[in-house]
Each structure stands twice: as structure tokens, then as C-alpha cells.
Amino acid sequence: MLIIFLGPPGSGKGTQSLRLAADLGIAHMSTGALLRQAVEDDTPLGKQAAGYLDEGQLVPDELVVELVVARLGEPDCSAGCLLDGFPRSILQAETLDVYLAKRDLQVDRVIELQVNADELRRRMLDRSKIEGRSDDTPETIAARISVYKSSTAPLVDFYRERELLRSVDGMGTPEEVAGRIRAAVA
Ligand code: AMP
Numbered sequence: 701m702l703i704i705f706l707g708p709p710g711s712g713k714g715t716q717s718l719r720l721a722a723d724l725g726i727a728h729m730s731t732g733a734l735l736r737q738a739v740e741d742d743t744p745l746g747k748q749a750a751g752y753l754d755e756g757q758l759v760p761d762e763l764v765v766e767l768v769v770a771r772l773g774e775p776d777c778s779a780g781c782l783l784d785g786f787p788r789s790i791l792q793a794e795t796l797d798v799y800l801a802k803r804d805l806q807v808d809r810v811i812e813l814q815v816n817a818d819e820l821r822r823r824m825l826d827r828s829k830i831e832g833r834s835d836d837t838p839e840t841i842a843a844r845i846s847v848y849k850s851s852t853a854p855l856v857d858f859y860r861e862r863e864l865l866r867s868v869d870g871m872g873t874p875e876e877v878a879g880r881i882r883a884a885v886a
Contacts, residue, residue: 735759
């Protein structure tokens with residue numbers, strides 16, 4: 701089973717996707733977390749990715765795809781995986797389709813979390829106080845929202861056309877949102 705989470709930064713993708721993966725007993729992959737780890741470990745890939753993360757820009761596709769392919773090949777992904785933060789562009793989505801088709805797999809469901817702009821900003825600034833992520837500054841948050849609109853939001857139509865999309869209201873308590881997501885994947 702392969703489930704993709706889409707949603708702007710601050711929409712609750714991380715929290716909700718981890719929760720759903722645990723509920724369904726499938727693996728979870730956050731490309732943002734994998735990239736942050738690579739930067740922290742100062743790997744060759746991390747060195748190349750660091751500047752993009754700091755500026756809130758997308759890391760080049762070939763670097764991200766390398767991480768995703770390695771992660772999907774790990775044993776815990778054989779029963780399924782929940783993708784948080786990938787794909788983030790049409791090109792990445794097409795690359796994923798090719799990868800899956802070669803293995804007789806497919807995307808089963810795409811969940812889009814919808815949260816209004818004021819709430820997104822509020823949640824991200826709150827998070828920056830708690831987690832201290834270096835890309836949670838007001839400037840980088842604005843860049844990431846803008847990258848989402850230009851590069852990632854087109855995936856909503858891409859997956860809607862393939863009849864895989866379920867849009868979920870991401871406003872409310874984490875429990876309320878989790879309940880809506882469960883209904884959307886049932
Ligand atoms: P996230 O934790 O999902 O908010 O991602 C944090 C940052 O990691 C993003 O702002 C990008 O710089 C980078 N990133 C995460 N996923 C991708 C991806 N699929 N393609 C390119 N860059 C990514």
C-alpha cells in the first residue's frame with residue numbers, strides 16, 4: 701500500500717502521516733527528515749542539499765530521488781509506505797510512477813490536507829519555537845509556501861485526474877483531522 705500526503709508547510713502532514721502510518725502498520729518516509737539527517741551527518745548528499753533547505757527551496761530532483769529509492773528499497777517498506785513530502789513536483793510524481801510501474805506497484809491514495817493561510821503561518825511560527833528548525837524563520841516560511849504553490853500544488857490536479865485524490869479539512873484538533881483522514885483512506 702502506498703499513500704501520499706500533500707499539503708502546504710504547516711498543514712500537519714508530518715504529525716498526521718506518522719499517526720496514519722502507525723495505525724495502518726506501514727512504513728513512513730519523510731523526505732524533509734531524511735534530508736535534514738543527511739545535512740546533520742554531513743554526508744556528500746547532505747552537503748549538496750544544505751543550501752536549498754536553508755532557503756526553503758526544493759532540493760534538486762536527482763538528490764531527492766536517490767534518497768527515496770534507497771528508502772523504498774528497505775525491508776519495512778515491503779508492506780507499504782506513507783510518503784510525507786514526496787513527490788513535490790510533477791516531475792517527481794512521474795519519476796515515482798515509473799519506479800513503481802517497474803515493480804508492478806502503484807499509488808493507492810493521495811491525501812491533501814487543506815488549511816487556510818493564516819492558520820499555516822501561526823502553526824509554523826509556533827513550531828519554530830518548539831522544534832527550532834532552521835527553516836522555520838518568517839522569510840523561509842514565506843519561500844516554502846510560495847514553492848508549494850508553484851511546484852507542488854499542481855499535483856492536486858495531477859492526482860485528481862487519476863482519481864486518487866481525497867481532500868481533507870486540516871483545520872481543527874489533531875484528533876478531529878485524524879478521524880477525517882481515516883475516513884478518507886477507508
Ligand atoms: P519538509 O520537512 O517536508 O517541510 O521539507 C523540508 C525541506 O526539505 C523543504 O523545504 C525542501 O528544501 C526539502 N525537501 C523535502 N522534500 C523534498 C522533495 N520531495 N523535493 C525537493 N526538496 C524537498
